[in-house]
Amino acid sequence: MSSDPDESKGMFTNVKYKSRTNVYKCKISNVYICEMKREELSNLAAWHDSVSLSNLEDRRLILSELEPLLRNLGPLFELSTLGHSYESRPIFKVVLGSGTRRILIWTQMHGNESTGTKAVMDFFNWFENPGNQQGLRDDLLDSCTLCVVPMLNPDGAERYSRLDSQGIDLNRDVLEKKAPESLLLQEVLKTFDPHYCFNMHDQRTIFSVGLPPTPATLSFLAPSEDEERSLTPGRIKTMEVIAAMFDSLKDVLNNGIGRYTDEFYPAATGDNFQRMGYSTILVESGHLQGDYQRKETRKYTFLALISGLAHIARGLKVNFETYFEIPNNEKLYLDRIVKNVRIGKETGDLGVYFKESLVDGQVQFKPTLERFEDLAKYGADEIVSGDHLTFSSREDAENWLAIEFI
Ligand SMILES: [Zn+2]
16 A cells, blocks of 8 residues: 555645646635636637647557557657457556656557547557646656556457456456466556555446436446445545546536446456555446547547546545535437337337447447337437337337338
């Protein structure tokens, strides 16, 4: 477990009162709220909009696409091989910055969840060319040492699979450590000894926030350390980072940020790392209406990451209870809804989920019948009337969906 580099120095001794550093002095319950300056956030968003994102566009991102980009990184970055996957693909580690706050970030431990990796590559690109945000970049590099493992599961990435090549879910292998990839992650955890970890994932379209439901474009979790979901000091530290990210992004991603269930998962990576004393922030990149390649989500993931790091770098306190203001992640969103349809003698709404699969190296979205019921409380990318439609069976309905929504 790492001790906080500033905890012995008092709450504000490390605050940089430079002109470029934003400090809000709204006093609430003896803590000060800080958030990344709106101007900084909009500049970062503009930077992301202006740079070419023609690379890494597909939902499937594999090592042969990523490796040349890593090898092209400039002198700010120290690239090394952390080890190898079960099928002997290299797993890389990138270190940058020289500050006292150590932050470990890993992405794509689920091989088909690539948005975090793309956001991290944008993040590297921004570090090399920060545009008008050089001050923020320098703050991060001076205050933090970042260790990034982009694509922990290259075998799963190749297969576009959540699991690794042995069929192991790396996010449930923290105790058994059957996968070499799990051993490598724990090795870097012990040797780097981070103050904070960012565990980057993607979530499915079905996750929603609010009523009427909108897609959960980003969701966060401060994992529990026990079944009682205790508010331990380490977990509060995690909540503070999430609160800062939420504060920064809530205006630009209105109704698109959710809080994941904090039910304790005894075999989950985040829960165990948190229990071991490493504050671990789970980031789930999700859907935004119409954004099936997750280009916009990639931008918001990039912004979230920098917001969280800016909070850590600047060493300011935030009210952790803001964490509980983030709406719960629900499962009330679908890709399509077809209202008022008959299947046999039953009447209901067709709830369509676009299931991803890899066909000839390309990710395809296959419309599948997820639900057949009254879906009045659900949201969807598109809701259409099906008044005239009658199907003899669910299979008949699925066949129609496959033609209608290709
Ligand atoms: Zn995942």
